[in-house]
Amino acid sequence: MSRKILIVEDEGILRVGTTLQLMSLGFEVVGHFQTGEEAVDNVVDLNPDLILMDIQLAGKMNGIETVREIQKKIDVPVVYLSAYSSHELIEEAETTKPFRYLVKPLDEMELKFTIETAIDTYQRQKRVEIKDEVLDNLHGLLYRFFVKDKKVNFINGSSESIIGLSERELTDFEGHFLEQFIIEEDQENVLNTMNNSLNSKVSFTMNYRIRNNNKINYFHEMGQPVYGDEGEITHIDGIIFDLNTEH
Template sequence: MKKILIVEDEMITSLEMRMKIESWGYSVLDNVKSSSDAVETAIKNKPDLIIMDVVLYGNEDGITAAENIQKHVDIPIIYVTAYSSEMIMERAHKTSPYAYIIKPFDDNELKFAIELALKKQELKKEFDEKQELHSIISKNLGDVIWILDLKSAKFNYVSDSVEGLRGYTPDEVLEQSMEDVLTKESYQRIMKALPERIQSILSGDESLKVSKHLVDQTHKNGSKIPTEVVTSFLYNENGEVDRVLGVTRKLELPTK
């Protein structure tokens, strides 16, 4: 059951919201009415959602409470308030609330805002978990995965493992062209064969759709890296070849 924290200094309003929210199947934590109590309760209990009044008991308002909470935990916040001045809205906007509801509000408006906020947070959590998994795999994968845009001859994507291979960060590589990545001899050889390969594929020859190359790449320290690169073409919505998907692996040459 999802836990919701209500931060509201008007007791009657707080009790009314609690009854409604519990009737919708959510668990409501003890109501708090000050900024300091809101921060302490949020950090300690980690609710799934906070419904925050902007004007609270004490010297600090709900926006300040939200700012302090966000320094410690990632919890979606819905503001409820009777005030909608431009200054308040601007301050509230900086805390990235999931909704901003003006009192008095309709029950369905609050219910919909809660459902939407919880769903958005669930999707965000799933996305963050996938991003974290991707980062772990990318950093620990020896092979470098990349996508090159043929029109600009620059990279659209490169995995984190490129830093272990070439010494450049992914952001640095995204600023490089294929000519910057390969040695002069390897670049000229690839560019000479590329048009013929594309034309063969467009003519229906699928044998060259996936190809393997031995090329030398440049390291940030100036050294040359022998690599094996497997590439395949990607197509746009018009069926035209516009990108290259590649996997690069360092070749371990036998020592003499």
């Protein structure tokens, strides 16, 4: 899928030339405008992957002011274009966090590299932000359990915050890292579920109760064994949910 580019350039010859240049490089030009006002009015409908913005636009808004207005509507990477710029203008442009500045006339290979790098960098950052947001709002404890080394790492919080047990307490186990705290009536089901998952190489889900400080707490756990190139199990990725509000 070709990347969608929006051009905002007040010089007609440069605007048309840049459009043709981008098309020859395999990009899709979804719009090319002379003024910032036009860009602001149309940017949401066009939904570009990147904006090439002349920093010194003629009209009511310059390129920097236009980007500020666009950023109120959508989140999109910006590359500024300029034949020359004062130090003060560059400092002002930095407040809009552009990906890069390109000097006109534009070098074709530099233009292509800059656009592709800017879009790829932006998309990676968004994926990280989404992942962090999911982890922050996930009401469960993510873990990675290294079977051979008998070690467990908690990814989005401490074990104490969810299951009421510190990492120091989760030692001296053979199967499940919570086995010594799971009440006796549930231990057989937990071990059978884990063994079936490991032997069949399938994901698992189970409920169990933990006794801690003379109090019984209810939990739901889901997990997936992960195997190496030679078929050996390396670790289990899983999540534990606190069900105590339901009991």
